[in-house]
Amino acid sequence: MTRTALVHGIALSGDALATQLVRRGWSLIVSDDAPTDAKRAMAAALGTVLVEQPDAAAITTLLDDVDMVCPAPGVPETHPLIVAAIERGVALRTEIDLAYEWEQERPSGPRPMLAITGTDGKTTTTLLTQHMLEAAGLRAAAVGNTEVPLAAALDDDVHAFAVECSSFRLNWLSSFRAEASVWLNLAPDHQNWHRSMQSYEAAKARMWAHRRPTDVAIGFADDPIVMRNLAHAGGAARTFAAANADYRVEDGWLVGPAGPIAPVSEMTRRLPHDITNALAAAALVLESGLAEASHVRAALATFRHPPHRIEPLGSVRGAEWFNDSKATSPHAALTAIRGFERVVLLAGGRNKGLDLASLASEHARVKAVVGLGEAGPDVVAAFAAYCPTALASTMADAVELAADFAAAGDVVLLSPACASFDWYPGGGYPARGDDFKRLVAQLDKEHA
Numbered sequence: 001m002t003r004t005a006l007v008h009g010i011a012l013s014g015d016a017l018a019t020q021l022v023r024r025g026w027s028l029i030v031s032d033d034a035p036t037d038a039k040r041a042m043a044a045a046l047g048t049v050l051v052e053q054p055d056a057a058a059i060t061t062l063l064d065d066v067d068m069v070c071p072a073p074g075v076p077e078t079h080p081l082i083v084a085a086i087e088r089g090v091a092l093r094t095e096i097d098l099a100y101e102w103e104q105e106r107p108s109g110p111r112p113m114l115a116i117t118g119t120d121g122k123t124t125t126t127l128l129t130q131h132m133l134e135a136a137g138l139r140a141a142a143v144g145n146t147e148v149p150l151a152a153a154l155d156d157d158v159h160a161f162a163v164e165c166s167s168f169r170l171n172w173l174s175s176f177r178a179e180a181s182v183w184l185n186l187a188p189d190h191q192n193w194h195r196s197m198q199s200y201e202a203a204k205a206r207m208w209a210h211r212r213p214t215d216v217a218i219g220f221a222d223d224p225i226v227m228r229n230l231a232h233a234g235g236a237a238r239t240f241a242a243a244n245a246d247y248r249v250e251d252g253w254l255v256g257p258a259g260p261i262a263p264v265s266e267m268t269r270r271l272p273h274d275i276t277n278a279l280a281a282a283a284l285v286l287e288s289g290l291a292e293a294s295h296v297r298a299a300l301a302t303f304r305h306p307p308h309r310i311e312p313l314g315s316v317r318g319a320e321w322f323n324d325s326k327a328t329s330p331h332a333a334l335t336a337i338r339g340f341e342r343v344v345l346l347a348g349g350r351n352k353g354l355d356l357a358s359l360a361s362e363h364a365r366v367k368a369v370v371g372l373g374e375a376g377p378d379v380v381a382a383f384a385a386y387c388p389t390a391l392a393s394t395m396a397d398a399v400e401l402a403a404d405f406a407a408a409g410d411v412v413l414l415s416p417a418c419a420s421f422d423w424y425p426g427g428g429y430p431a432r433g434d435d436f437k438r439l440v441a442q443l444d445k446e447h448a
Helices: 012-023 037-045 056-064 080-088 095-104 122-135 197-208 224-233 272-287 293-300 330-337 356-365 376-383 395-405 428-447
Strands: 004-008 027-032 050-052 068-071 113-117 140-144 160-164 180-183 216-220 236-240 248-250 253-256 259-263 311-316 319-323 343-348 366-372 389-391 411-414
Touching (some): 012 095, 027 037, 056 080, 068 080, 113 197, 113 272, 122 140, 122 272, 122 293, 180 224, 180 272, 197 224, 216 272, 224 236, 236 272, 248 272, 253 293, 259 272, 259 293, 311 428, 319 428, 330 343, 330 356, 343 376, 356 366, 356 376, 366 376, 366 395, 376 389
Parallel strands (some): 004 027, 004 068, 027 050, 113 160, 113 180, 216 236, 319 411, 343 366, 366 389
Antiparallel strands (some): 311 319
C-alpha cells in the first residue's frame, strides 16, 4: 500500500526531505505559504503540483489524504496546518528525525552523530566540532540547521555528522539521538514560533529524549535550566563551563576529566563565549571517542570563525568595528557586548517577541546606541537613561551615526538582538551583515 506524505514548506530542508521520500517510495504532496516559481519547479521535479497557500478547507482536504505531515523548520507550532494535524492525530515528522531513521538502515551501518543545541552558539560550535573531527583524520559533515540538511548529506562519503539542532527541528522528534550531544544555553528566543518559553525549553530537551545508555549528554554548568534538564536526562552526563565543571579552564589551559587539552593562548579567538564553545566541542569529540586531545588542540589553533558572528572588520579612526548580524536575540547580543569594555552598539530590526529592554543590563559597557529598523525605538528607549542614542533610517545612516559616536579605543558593534526582515526581507541576517561590512569598508576608504 502506497504511503503519502505532505511536505509543507518546500525550501532547503523541504526539498531535501521530499527527494528522499520519493526515493523511498512515498507518494508526495507539497504545499507552501509563500509560493514562487522556483518552488513550483521543485514540486514539478518531484512529480507533483504545489498546493499554494492552503486555507482551512484545503488543509482539511490535504489531511484526509496523507499518512504524515512534514513541516519545514520555519513553520511554527501555531500554524493552522500543525494545529489541525494534531487535532486529527496525523503524525508530525521532521527532516532530522526521518533522516536519522534512514541512516540507521544504512547497509554498512550508521555513522556516529554529535548533536548541538542551544539558544546561541550552535553554528560556531557545530563547525568547530566538524573541524576537530577533521583534525582527527575523519571526513565530517556539519548538517542540520546549516546550509546542508541531514537528509541531503546521507549519501555523502563521510565518517561522522555534527548536527546543529534548532528547536524547530527538535520539536516533533520521535527517534533522533546522538552518541554525544551538548546543550549550550537557553534564553528567550523564537517566541514568534513557539507557544511559550516552556514549549521552547521542551523542544530543546527532546534532544535527550531517546538516548541510549552509552550516549553522553553534556550541559552548560552555568545555566540552571540546562542543568535541570541534564539532571532529568539520565545516563552518562558531563558538564562544561569556564570553571567548576568537567570541562573547564585551569591555569590558562582547557582541561577535561582526562587532563589538559589545549592552551587558551593558542586559540584563534579568545572571547569568553569562544572559550565555552571550545570546551563544549572538545567534550563532544572526546566523550564520543572520535578524537583525542592533540586533535582538539590542533583544531583550536587553526579554526576560522564563520562570518556575521562577532566578525572583526578592522579599525576606522582608531575604533574597532565588528559584524555580529547573526545575533538575532537579546541573549546573543549580550554575549557579544560582554566581550568588550566600551561599545557603540547598533541594535534593532524586527523583534521576535522578546524583551529588548534586557539589553540595558550591560549599559555600563555601552558608550552610545544607534537604533535600527522597526524595533529601533525600543532599543533606544532601553538605553536613553544611560548613554547618548540615535535612530537610523537606513544601514548607511546607522554606520555614519556610529562613526560619529566612536573614538579611538572604542568598539563599534552591530549586534542587533532582532531579526532582519524589516530592512532585508529577502536576505536575512547574512544580507544585513554583508551590507554593514560593505558600508564599513567604504567608510574606511573615505577615512584613508
